[in-house]
Amino acid sequence: DIVLTQSPALAVSLEQRATISCKTSQNVDNYGISYMHWYQQKPGQQPKLLIYEGSNLASGIPARFSGSGSGTDFTLTIDPVEADDIATYYCQQSKDYPPLTFGSGTKLEIK
């Protein structure tokens, strides 16, 4: 199984940049596509897709969110951070399955 590693928490000031990392135990690229996706989950809500295939913004997601990276190292950037962004962020790979695997989540907190 591909293991995804995320830091547990990140504290950022409002209007600053947040960078959330995800490292995978195996390469999740194939033929130029990164099979890495990012989700936001607010307390009491279901996850919401933010970024798919490494860097593509999902429908209705503000351009403050962006994804980058390749191979085994990926980053979700939020710039600038707003109060509404307080949530837990999960990365997920779909390169090698089953199983589809998620990172353990990074909780974004405001300083």
Place this chain on the structure above:
Amino acid sequence: QVQLKESGPGLVQASETLSLTCTVSGFSLTSYHVSWVRQPPGKGLEWMGRIRSGGSTDYNSALKSRLSISRDTSKSQVLLKMNSLQTEDTAIYYCTRHPGMDYWGQGVMVTVSS
């Protein structure tokens, strides 16, 4: 619009079988895959398995011996059955559409009582 909605019992006894239904609208089960994902209280997301648009299934090996996913396309429903429940199976159970897990249901909380 695309919607998914989970339903099922909120409380199940240990060693019994869990049956959940995901009712979808706004898309066809023969065009999209649907997965089940669960989340224990205060913990992360675990992919359980999925049924593909063609009807075949994939399972998480950690659950494969206990899990079955099927569908009724006439009712636009995806069915989950998991047997031999333990307290560790207490979680919110979500269904979600592929590709990209772009739409999720609101989830159903299932508590396994010993």
